[in-house]
Amino acid sequence: MTAATPAKKKSSPSGNKKIAPPLGIEKSPTGITGLDEILEGGLPKGRPTLVFGGAGCGKTLLSMEFLCRGATQFDEPGIFVSFEERRDDLVANVASIGFNVDELEAQGKLAIDNVRLDGVNTTESGAFNLEGLFIRIATLANAIGAKRIALDTLEVLFTSIQDPGIVRTELRRLFEWLKDRGLTAMVTAESSSHQGGTRYGIEEFVSDCVIFLDHRTSDERAVRRLRVLKYRGSLHHADEFPFIITSKGINILPVFAMRLDQQAFSEKISTGVAHLDHTLTGGYYRGSSVLISGSAGTAKTTFAFHFVRAACERGERTLYISYEESPSQIVRNLRSVGLDVQVWLDEGLLRIESLRPTLYSIEGHLLWLMQIVDEFEPRNVVIDPVTSFLRMGSSQQTASMLFREIDILKSRGITSVFTALSSSGEDEHSEVLISSLVDTWLLTRLVETNGERNRVLFIIKSRGMAHSNQVAEFGITDHGIELFDPYIGPSGVLTGTARILQVEKERAVAEERVELMKRLQERMERKRLDVESQVGALWRAFEEERAMLDDSVLEGVGALEEVLHLRNLMRTSRWSTNDELSDDNG
């Protein structure tokens, strides 16, 4: 190999190795849910990968699934070399994850070889090698044109062969040989009781890719986890990932699937409450996540079921997970508020799953949910309430799980509704953590005033849509939830009787005012009439006065004219007699 690439080696001194990993390392996808994402594409092609863990950690199944998927999905036939399990056990084991080994073998896509190293009936005498094993693998590889191989568990060699020197030499030879043949290999091994390695140091031989499987039990709950310890020349995710074994194989849930690149839907779907749809300008967005939080007895479940009803009426499959009530309890309680969900259950549109939160670990729940989602393929999922998880883990853990849950549901275009019980200060913290993950947050609250408790609804946030920030009061009637217009007056938000009283009071005040205005108007009218009549009287008096004045003026004018006339007459007569004139001057 060194000889084949002398130039390459020259150009990349050892110091640069870490900085510049070989680009485009060829990978072999496993097809196992989540694993290829963690491995950034798959296992190193044509090279061995070590999978190790304690007893019952799932390494045999993982390697078997690797081969079955290789054969069925990637047209890469594989050989399973079993050092422990018998063929029949393997076939049954793999059938549990949905693969038919007999069929795959008949199609020439899979070959199983059970290598039995019978230590008790075998004696060692002198030098030997494992050439027989090589021949077996080569024979099968040639027969089916194998591209993949699983060796489970190779380290049995260490217990059945006395001379560990021989085993080491042969293992080294075997891995070189597998690489020469270009077989993508998965080698399993037991982990040592001490942390961090295999019992017989198999990792010494397999250094390209190392995967660790863990099956821990904490607080009586078993959790399976997977971690990629090493991947030479490739990016990979080093976190621990929980996984489950389902009827469809191993299911690993990578957290980083949170790439925030999910398709955003513009379609709005009904919340199931007409008034709320209106407030949210049409409802929730399809594929979004909704949180309905509130204290006990604030009708969170009822709210959620309104959504369910609307979904079922649209003919969409909906999954309801309850951590508090049994399905029959739910059905009965909902009937009392006029919601008949039995119909949807019968039609298979609705599936209610009830279980104790403590049944699984936090991750276990997530995986369990995903399994149901895979089976049922709902368009909507309701989880009631998510705060149940706080009893099992920290709020940080709960938020982390929801983070994944929301992400996975979103990536499938599933609309999710979560309810959360808020009461104490601790819960509120979690509420905040959760709320940052959801698109729409509705808060229901009981408001205590004047000796009664009334329910109010706040829309705390709703991403990507116009929404009213107002508080709305709601009631639970025998035909479900009913929202009332909010009353916000000078003395704050009023609810219940206070709201009704206030509305009444306002009406009374308004009526009073109208009455007053009416009275004022009448008074003004009367005043106007009064003024008018007074004006009329004055006018008439004035008219009379003027008439009188006119008369006197005319009289005066007449008298004057007479005087002038008399004077003229007198002047004419004087000019006729001088006596008269001189008398006049004297």
Next chain:
Amino acid sequence: MVKSNAMAHAAGAHTNGDSGRWELDLYVVGATVLSLRAIANIEQICHSNLAGNYRIEVIDLDVHPEMAIENNISAIPTLVRRSPGPPRRVIGDLSDATKVLQGLELIEA
């Protein structure tokens, strides 16, 4: 080649009746030093301990690779005692005669 050679040895080795005869298979891969040493060693041991009442079949997996799977052979060389039963195995070049005799239950372990 090796097989036919071994068969020749086997052919001239039966003197007693079939009932108590030792049937031994020796699996090898090619005419390697290891193979030849194992063949020589088992013949020497049988000659000394079984007084001609034995038959050794040498099987070269290079020639019959399918027999490795059929008979579950991993270590090379492997000597299989087919008769008397139950089957017993001795792996290695059979250079430690005591171990071989123990493995074939000709002497107590």
